[in-house]
Amino acid sequence: MKREDFPIDKGLVDEFIKLNTGKWSDSTVSDKYVYINMSMVRMQMAWVMPKLLYAKGVADKENAGCIALTWGENEVLSGLFASMSIKHVSLESMNRKDIKAFFLAGFKTLGILLKCKTGEDFKKVKLFGIPVGLSLYEDILRTSTMSTIRSLRNKTCIKKIFHLLWMMYALKDYIKKYPACFNIADDLAYHEWMQTALFKISGAKSHNVSVVGMEEILLDDKLHTVRRGIIRHEVYEKMIGSVTDEQVAIADETLAKRFAGLNGRDIDRQAFAGKKVLSKEDFVNKFGIDSSKKTAVIMAHTFTDAVFNYGVSFYKDYYDWLERTLKIAREITDVNFILKPHPTRAAYHEDKDSIEMMYERLCQRREYQKYSRCRDNNRRQCRRRVCMPWRTCHHYG
Secondary structure, rough: OOOOOOOHHHHHHHHHHHOOEEEEEEOOOOOOOEEEEEEEEEEEEHHHHHHHHHHHHHHHHHHHEEEEEEEEOOHHHHHHHHOOEEEEEEEHHHHOOOOHHHHHHHHHHHHHHHOOOOOHHHHHOOOOEEHHHHHHHHHHHHOOOOOOOOOOOOOOHHHHHHHHHHHHHHHHHHHHHOOOOEEOOOOHHHHHHHHHHHHHHHOOEEEEOOOOEEOOOOOOOOOOOOHHHHHHHHHHHHHHHHHOOOHHHHHHHHHHHHHHHOOOOOHHHHHHOOOOOOOHHHHHHHHHHOOOOEEEEEEEOOOOOOOOOOOOOOOOOOOHHHHHHHHHHOOOOOEEEEEOOOOHHHHHHHHHHHHHHHHHHHHHHHHOOOOOOOOOOOOOHHHHOOOOOOOOOOOOO
C-alpha cells in the first residue's frame, strides 16, 4: 500500500506533538463524528492545521468524535492526529477490510463498461443516486496521462473506476458504523465531489475549509454542487458599487505582483516568474503578426484540472473545447489567432498530451507520407506513434 506523503521535519513535528498532547478533549469515541476528508489535500501543515482546528471546534459544539481520512498510512500523521484526539483512517486500509465492497465495485465497474461506450455515456453514471460519472471522469484525467476520455476500454480507466467505486462502497459502510454529522472538505472536484455527496445523503453537513477561509458546501436536489462562482457572483454584484479607488489600486498592485511571480501559490509563482513582458508592437514584430487583421487570443485551460468544476459545459471536456475551437479557427483566414497555453499547465502533466501536439495535428498541415516499413525496426514504438493525415511519422522511411 502506498504510504501517505507528509514532507515535514520529523524532529519539529515530534516536538509539536509533545507540546500538543493532552490539551484537547477526547473525541475518538462517540456516537457521531466529524469527518476531516484529506484525500485531496496537499499534506503540508498550512493546509492540514486549519481543517484539524475547525474540526475540533465543531466536534466540541456537536459533542462528536473526529475522524481524519487520508488515502495511505503515515505514522507521523497518525501521531499528529492522535495528539489532538483525532482518529486516523486510511481509505486504502478501509478498502482492504471490506470484501463486500470489493465485489460490489467489481460488478458496478463491469456494468459501466458494458453500458458506456463513450466518455459522454460515462458522465451519466450514478451510484446511490449520486452522479459519480463526472467525478470519476475528472479523477481519471487528473491522475493519469489522459487528457480526454474517448473510450473506457483501457487499463487506466478500468483500474481507476474500480478503485474509486470500491472506496465509495467501503466508505458508505464505514459511515454506517461511525455515523457522520459533519464533513470538512478541501475540494469540490474529483473523487472528493462524490464523497461530499455521500456525506450529504448520510445526513452530514459539509464545509470547505482551507488556508483562505471557510464556506458551506451546498448541493442541489440532484446532488450537484452549487458552484462557488454562482454564489460569489451574487456577492460581487452587491459589492461592485462600493469599491473605492484605493481598493482598485491595491487590486492592480496585487495583479502586477502575480504576473511577476511574486505572490500566489507555488505553482502560480513558478508559472509567471521570469516571464518577459512585451509591448504590443514588439509582440507583433517578434511573431510576424499581420497588423492589417484583427487578432484573437485563444486562452486554453489546463486539460485535466477540475473539468466540471463549474458544471457541465457545451463541450465534452477542456480537450474537446480546444480541439473544436482550433478546427474552427484554422478555417478563418482574415483573423490572427494566438494560441496561449495555460500558465500552470506543467503542474497538470500536460506535457504528456500537449497543446503543441494538438496544434501540430490540427493546424500544421504537412503532407502525409505513408511508408510500408519501419526504419529502425522498432515495431512496438511505431504502433504507439499516432500519425495524423497531415503529419509525418519520423519512425517510418
